[in-house]
Amino acid sequence: MTPQLILFIVLAALSVVGALSLILQKHPIHSALSLIVVMVALAGLYLLMGAEFVAAVQIIVYGGAIMVLFVFVIMLLNAGAEEYTNFSKLAGFAGVPLGIALTGFIAAAIARSAGTAQVSGSAAVLAPTRTISEMIFKDFVYPFELTSFLILVAIMGAIVLAAHKEE
Amino acid sequence: MVPVNYYVILSAVLFGLGVIAFVVKRNIISIFMSIELMLNAVNLAFVAFSQGMGKLDGQVFVLFVIVVAAAEAAVGLGIIILIARNRQSLNVERVDLLKL
Numbered sequence: 001m002t003p004q005l006i007l008f009i010v011l012a013a014l015s016v017v018g019a020l021s022l023i024l025q026k027h028p029i030h031s032a033l034s035l036i037v038v039m040v041a042l043a044g045l046y047l048l049m050g051a052e053f054v055a056a057v058q059i060i061v062y063g064g065a066i067m068v069l070f071v072f073v074i075m076l077l078n079a080g081a082e083e084y085t086n087f088s089k090l091a092g093f094a095g096v097p098l099g100i101a102l103t104g105f106i107a108a109a110i111a112r113s114a115g116t117a118q119v120s121g122s123a124a125v126l127a128p129t130r131t132i133s134e135m136i137f138k139d140f141v142y143p144f145e146l147t148s149f150l151i152l153v154a155i156m157g158a159i160v161l162a163a164h165k166e167e
Numbered sequence: 168m169v170p171v172n173y174y175v176i177l178s179a180v181l182f183g184l185g186v187i188a189f190v191v192k193r194n195i196i197s198i199f200m201s202i203e204l205m206l207n208a209v210n211l212a213f214v215a216f217s218q219g220m221g222k223l224d225g226q227v228f229v230l231f232v233i234v235v236a237a238a239e240a241a242v243g244l245g246i247i248i249l250i251a252r253n254r255q256s257l258n259v260e261r262v263d264l265l266k267l
Contacts, residue, residue, distance in 0.1 A: 004168060005168075008169045008173060012173075015181060016177070016180060016181070016184070020184065022184075022188055022200065022201065022204065023184065023187060023188045023191060028194050028196045028197050028200075028257075031192075031196075031197045031200055032196075035200050035203065035204060038181070038204060038207065039207060042207055042210070042211055045174070045177075045211065046211075046214055048169070049174070049214055049215065049218045050218060051214050051217070051218065054210075054214055054226050054229050054230070057229075057233060058210075058233075061233050061237060062203075062207070062233065062236075065237065066203065066237055066240045069240055069244055070196065070199075070200060070240070070244070073244045073247060073248065074196055076248070077247075077248065077251045077257065079194065079196060079257050082192065082193045082194045082197065082258070083258055085193075085260060087260065088191075088193050088260065091190055091191060092190070092191045094190075095186075095187060095190030096190075096191065098190075099183050099184075099186045099187035099190065100183065100187075102183050102186055103179055103180055103182070103183025103184075103186075106179040106182070106183070107179045110172065110179060111172065111176070128223055131223055132223055132226055132227060132230075135223060135224070135227050139227075140227050143231060147234045147235075150234065150235065150238050151234065151237070151238055154237075154238035154239075154242050155241065157241075157242045158241045158242055158244075158245040161242070161245035161246060161248075161249055162245050162248065162249075
């Protein structure tokens, strides 16, 4: 048991517990807080792998911006606890075994195909942020510019949707 | 040192939990959050493979996935606000205008 493995187990357990809590909580605000736990645990896993730039972006954009947006909307709409009908219980009966089966299939395929994968978290890649920035602005410059266009379209879409036209 | 397999299996488990949440949840905001959970699981797989293969392309893709998720959250939450305003409910079973 290396320290990295212990840290991985702790963070993985934290993220899985957060995801389970997202499912089990009835109130959307509790689900949102569980999702924040998952995201922070994933940022810790990225740090463990040596991907500190992705970890920082995860905390800032996901844990900061996106989840604040979610919590803001939940508060704005004053969302109460979920209501379950007979039909939604039926969806649970069919969906939970199918979801578990999907997870099992994916995990089995990975375990069979990538049995001899290398270990991660090497200290060899010491300063990848500089390399990542060079890749973004050299190799991936056209997709990068395209994402700025996507964000512009998203802003316009949000404004058009939110503009309430009184008849 | 942690094998890449562990990370990818954790990613599969988180993705499966996201799928289950997507099917089971009835609140439209919770369904939206389960989509975010699935995107996070995919990001974890991207970073794990990128570290395992010693290439940084995966981390750049994660950045793009995060940008798409942010755009999706902005537009999706606008749609949710409109639905809540028009239907006075966040339950997806009340949003059945296209159902026969």
